[in-house]
Amino acid sequence: MMNHIPRALTIAGSDSGGGAGIQADIKTFQELEVYGMSAITAITAQNTLGVTGIQEIDPDIVAKQIDAVVSDIGVDAAKTGMIANIEIMQIIAEKVKQYQILNLVVDPVMVSKSGHSLLEEEARLALKELLIPLAMVVTPNLPEAEVLIGKPLDRLEARKEAAQMFIDWGAKHVVIKGGHDKNKEKAEDLFYDGKEFVTLSAERFETKHTHGTGCTFSAAITAYLAKGVSPLEAVHQAKTFISQAISHPLQIGKGHGPTNHWAHRMRRE
Numbered sequence: 258m259m260n261h262i263p264r265a266l267t268i269a270g271s272d273s274g275g276g277a278g279i280q281a282d283i284k285t286f287q288e289l290e291v292y293g294m295s296a297i298t299a300i301t302a303q304n305t306l307g308v309t310g311i312q313e314i315d316p317d318i319v320a321k322q323i324d325a326v327v328s329d330i331g332v333d334a335a336k337t338g339m340i341a342n343i344e345i346m347q348i349i350a351e352k353v354k355q356y357q358i359l360n361l362v363v364d365p366v367m368v369s370k371s372g373h374s375l376l377e378e379e380a381r382l383a384l385k386e387l388l389i390p391l392a393m394v395v396t397p398n399l400p401e402a403e404v405l406i407g408k409p410l411d412r413l414e415a416r417k418e419a420a421q422m423f424i425d426w427g428a429k430h431v432v433i434k435g436g437h438d439k440n441k442e443k444a445e446d447l448f449y450d451g452k453e454f455v456t457l458s459a460e461r462f463e464t465k466h467t468h469g470t471g472c473t474f475s476a477a478i479t480a481y482l483a484k485g486v487s488p489l490e491a492v493h494q495a496k497t498f499i500s501q502a503i504s505h506p507l508q509i510g511k512g513h514g515p516t517n518h519w520a521h522r523m524r525r526e
C-alpha cells in the first residue's frame with residue numbers, strides 16, 4: 258500500500274531573489290518533507306535590496322492554478338502570502354470555500370521589509386471579511402495587526418484584545434508575531450485559540466538577514482498542518498524551524514539576505 262504523501266499549496270507571490278514568497282514556501286515544504294505546489298498571484302522582480310517591479314496575475318489564472326492542483330493532486334493544507342489586489346483575494350476566498358480547504362494559513366502580507374506595497378491599500382481591511390474568517394491559523398506581524406485592528410499594540414493587554422478580535426472575525430487560531438518588537442530581548446510571538454494564550458519565546462538574533470522570515474514561518478506551520486499536526490504543535494515546531502533558519506543566515510546579496518532553510522538539518526547531522 259502506498260503511504261500518504263502530505264501535500265501543501267502556497268498561494269502567493271514569486272520572489273526572483275528566492276528569499277521570500279513562493280520560493281521560500283516551497284523550500285520550506287521540501288525541507289519538512291511535504292510535497293509543495295503553488296498558485297502564483299504576482300511576479301516580483303526582487304533581490305536582497307528591494308523590489309524593482311511587480312506583475313499582478315490575472316485572477317482567472319490564479320483560480321485555474323488552484324483548480325488544477327486541487328482537482329488532480331489534492332491539498333492537505335494551504336497558505337496565502339502576497340495577494341496583490343482585491344480581485345485576487347476574492348477569487349482565493351471563493352476557491353478555498355468551494356474546495357473546503359480547512360487547513361488554511363493566512364499570512365496577511367502587506368508591505369515587504371524593503372518597504373514596497375505587496376497588497377493594494379484599499380484591499381487591506383477586506384482581509385477581515387474575506388480571508389481571515391477562513392483561516393485555521395492567521396499570522397499577522399505587529400504592523401499588519403495594527404492596520405487590521407486600527408490601533409497601536411505596544412502593550413501585552415492590547416495584543417491580547419487584538420488576538421480576540423481575530424477570533425471574533427472567524428479565525429480559529431492566531432499568532433501575533435513579535436519579530437518587529439525590537440525592544441524585546443526575546444523574539445516573542447503570542448498564540449491564541451479563543452481560550453488560552455501561549456507565548457512562544459525564542460532567542461532574538463542580531464542580524465540584518467531576515468528577508469522572508471514571515472513567509473518561512475507560515476509555510477512551516479502549513480507543512481506541519483499538512484502532516485496532521487495540531488495547530489498549537491504546528492506553531493511550536495514552526496517557531497523552532499524559523500529560529501534555526503535565522504540563526505544560520507546566508508551571506509547572500511548586498512542587502513537583507515534570506516534565512517537558511519536547511520539550517521534545521523545541522524541538528525540532525
Ligand SMILES: Nc1ncnc2c1ncn2[C@@H]1O[C@H](COP(=O)(O)OP(=O)(O)OP(=O)(O)O)[C@@H](O)[C@H]1O
Pocket residue numbers: 277366369370397398399434435436437444445446459460461462463464467468469470471472474496499500503
Ligand atoms: N531577529 C530575530 N531573531 C529571532 N527570531 C526572529 C527575529 N526576527 C523575527 N523572528 C521570528 O520570525 C518569525 C517571523 O516574524 P516576523 O515578525 O519577522 O514576521 P514578518 O514581519 O511577517 O516577516 P516578513 O517581513 O519576512 O514577512 C516570528 O516567529 C518572529 O518571532
Ligand SMILES: Cc1ncc(COP(=O)(O)O)c(N)n1
Pocket residue numbers: 269270271272277278279301303338339366368369370371375467468469470471472
Ligand atoms: C513575493 C513576496 N512575498 C512576501 C514578501 C515579504 O517578505 P519580506 O517582508 O521579508 O520582504 C516579499 N518580500 N515578497
